[in-house]
Amino acid sequence: MPNETATVDTRLFGRDVTYSFDGPWGAYWMVFLRVIAGWWFLNAGLGKVLEQGLLYDTTGWLQFGTKGSILYPMFEWFAVNAAFVPNFLVPWGQVAIGLGLILGILTRLAAANGMILATFFYLGNAGWGHGFVTSELFGIMIFGTILVIGAGRVFGGDAYLENLQLVERHPKLRYLMG
Amino acid sequence: MMDKYTDTADLVGMLGGALVAIGVVVLGALNTLTQNPHVEQTNEAGAVTAEPLVPADIRAYIILIGLALLLLYGLYRVATPLEPATVQRTAPADD
Numbered sequence: 570m571p572n573e574t575a576t577v578d579t580r581l582f583g584r585d586v587t588y589s590f591d592g593p594w595g596a597y598w599m600v601f602l603r604v605i606a607g608w609w610f611l612n613a614g615l616g617k618v619l620e621q622g623l624l625y626d627t628t629g630w631l632q633f634g635t636k637g638s639i640l641y642p643m644f645e646w647f648a649v650n651a652a653f654v655p656n657f658l659v660p661w662g663q664v665a666i667g668l669g670l671i672l673g674i675l676t677r678l679a680a681a682n683g684m685i686l687a688t689f690f691y692l693g694n695a696g697w698g699h700g701f702v703t704s705e706l707f708g709i710m711i712f713g714t715i716l717v718i719g720a721g722r723v724f725g726g727d728a729y730l731e732n733l734q735l736v737e738r739h740p741k742l743r744y745l746m747g
Numbered sequence: 748m749m750d751k752y753t754d755t756a757d758l759v760g761m762l763g764g765a766l767v768a769i770g771v772v773v774l775g776a777l778n779t780l781t782q783n784p785h786v787e788q789t790n791e792a793g794a795v796t797a798e799p800l801v802p803a804d805i806r807a808y809i810i811l812i813g814l815a816l817l818l819l820y821g822l823y824r825v826a827t828p829l830e831p832a833t834v835q836r837t838a839p840a841d842d
Contacts, residue, residue, distance in 0.1 A: 583753065639807045681821055688814050697786045697803045701771050701810075709814070744825050 599720040603670045606711045610683060611667025617660035625660040628652050635693040644693060662686055673725015676715065678745040683712035719747035756823050763816025770810035774801040 574589040617625040631648035635641050647655050662682060669679025691705035714720075721727035727746040736742045778785050778799050788797040 580753065639804055639811065681818075684814070685818065688811075692807055692811055694807075697807075700785050701775055701803075701806060706771065713817075741825065 596723045599715075599718060599723045600673075600725075602711060603673060603676070603715055603720045603725065606683070606708070606715065607667045607670030607679075609667070609708065610663040610686075611671060614660050614663025614665075614667055618664060621660075624653065624656040626652075627655045627659050630693075631655060635695050637695040638693050640689065640692050641695070659686070670715065673721035673723075673727050674730065675745050676721025676725060676727050677719075677747055680712040680716040680720075684709050684716070687712060722747045756820055760817055760820030763813045763820065766813030766816065767810050768813075770806045770813060774806050774809070777801055 573593065574591060575595045576587060576589045578585075578587050580586055628648040631644040631652075635644050638644075663686065666679045666683045666686065669675050670683070687705050687708035691703065691709060694703065694705070722731070730736060731743060731746055736746070775785065778801060781800050783800045784797050785799055786803045787795055787799065790796050
């Protein structure tokens with residue numbers, strides 16, 4: 570079998586960085602990462618929607634589950650004054666983020682919002698009973714990785730969407746894709 | 748540090764990543780190496796029995812600031828005009 574490598578040409582702290590890895594695995598792993606991370610959120614969101622319908626009651630978690638965390642004042646404000654915002658955005662945001670990642674559609678937008686949502690879950694951690702390295706922190710890192718490497722361009726809808734005339738006329742849309 | 752492909756916004760974003768690494772790794776290592784707990788320990792009566800060297804809230808705020816800088820960087824990139832790509836980096840062919 571011929572030896573196939575992929576080369577990444579990038580830059581760190583002002584220095585050129587070039588490295589190679591086994592060719593077939595780069596694209597494979599990008600899709601793998603997207604599907605697993607996407608399912609994490611899609612499954613979590615679907616479960617909430619199937620259980621409670623359009624709005625999911627997050628107020629219990631906001632008011633009591635996060636008490637003592639640094640974001641608690643904000644969470645409590647939302648729970649008391651605008652509960653419909655998290656009640657809608659948490660389940661449907663998770664569904665949208667999960668679908669976006671699995672299908673590779675608006676991948677960067679989905680991954681960025683996944684980072685924001687995972688940040689709320691991470692810093693809503695009251696007491697840090699499991700330390701600072703938690704599944705939510707890894708969620709933030711995985712979503713960030715998907716965003717940085719343009720994982721939606723492999724086997725995902727963004728590879729096709731980026732060729733649309735609309736995107737060619739508005740190239741900044743690419744920041745939300747790929 | 749800064750070169751023609753890395754602007755101030757990139758550096759601010761990278762500083763955000765550094766703050767997350769400091770909050771999670773560096774300060775975590777300080778607690779671990781000095782054999783202090785990561786969070787305040789209390790006994791059944793509620794009295795504090797052991798405290799971390801670096802309080803958990805301080806670490807959480809540092810991580811929050813770091814993640815916020817990364818978010819600001821992303822928003823800045825989406826909000827500012829796109830400059831034409833001056834360098835197209837491509838992987839060289841294998842052959």
